[in-house]
Amino acid sequence: MTKLFALCDCNNFFASCERVFDPSLRGKPVVVLSNNDGCVIARSNEAKALGIGMAEPYFKCRDLIEHNGVKVYSANFVLYGDLSARVMSTLAQFTPEIEIYSIDEAFLSLDGLSHDPLAYVKGIREQVRRDTGMPVSIGVAPTKTLAKAANRIAKKYSSQGVYCLSQQQEISHWLEKIEVRDIWGIGTEKAEFLKRHGIVNASQLAACTDEWIKKHLTITTLKTVLELRGISCLPLEDVLPDKKSIGTSRTFGWQVSALEELEEAAAAYIGNAAEKLREQKSVCGYVQVFIETDRFKEGRYANAAGIDMTPPTAYTPDLIAAAKRLVKKIYREGYRYKKAGVILTDLRPDSHEQVFLFDETYKGTRKSRIMEVMDGFNRSTNSGKIFVAGEGVKQPWDMKQAHKSMRFTTRWDELLEIRI
């Protein structure tokens, strides 16, 4: 049986999220900024048409934005995460074989579909729109890589927002039009390399021999090539694997020089990362911390350090203590730091821990029960009100977010108000 994948992708996702809660934004240019109001990370079609680039620094396009009355939003990831979950649960009503690929994309398996796939995905698209207000595009093809391509075609050329790429002749026709750089899995470096060898479109890449690809590129690229030829190599991954690392990092709203403030930031990031760690029922065996000064300025200082956690743990205070020691180790006086982060790695399930001879383990201990109470309270009240004191209360280093919308769907005190 031939395989069939659908890729459903939300159009301009973060910008569309803002629009769901403010219909007056329809037809108007909208952009969403990254944390710290640094770069543009989402643009409505109208904003794209004005020439505002993806990932363009805000300060560079500010004049253009103000001159054209573009609505600007600071990133509101709580809101976007909640809307994403609603979109995904609507999609899941159509098939259990769904892979949530990113916050705004999901692959669906259409294997064994008896009727016209195009009509089917049109129905999905309408249902998502009805249930969530989110506009999506859907591409259908026999491999994930081709479904990605079909999705691009749907976005660019189809008034219906759906496209099915399944006939060989049609596939060949489109592959010639798709630039190598636009293929899923081919980045700038590989595209440049291929260009030097005269390969500029997907059709030419698909025609390369396996040997040549293996010799000059990677096994991953070979899979991409096979997928372009219609041979499915990337299966639908419908069970979400546990994360192998969990990190939290931020650019500061202001430059930070004091050791104490860096320690406090690291503690707060640990608090955030450790909560995710416990959510996937894991413990962490290695903690890393990094700090760096402004990467766009001269005299840059950046350093990182890590330490084993024995026994592996998910207890925030112990992880914070480790992180603070690491910050002290790499901190150098006289620099103005712009960014810091923590990464938890060597993750394993909290259930099969090895028994350490002299140390207490994590699960079932007083420490794990304290964390359960804290997480339970924070989850049920959705407040994050209980946290470890070392994370700081004022957080003077916290990021700038001058244009943030409300958390309409997750906070009672920020419900959407309608005045009649």
Added chain:
DNA sequence: TCTGGGGTCCTAGGACCC
């Protein structure tokens, strides 16, 4: 003045062992 964050996978090279 102002330039994001969170992941995965692959590779190269060094350490180490036999």
Added chain:
DNA sequence: TCTGGGGTCCTAGGACCC
């Protein structure tokens, strides 16, 4: 003076994705 070679594991760094 002569001074192996192969395998594995680990880490750092890069490429790529959204």
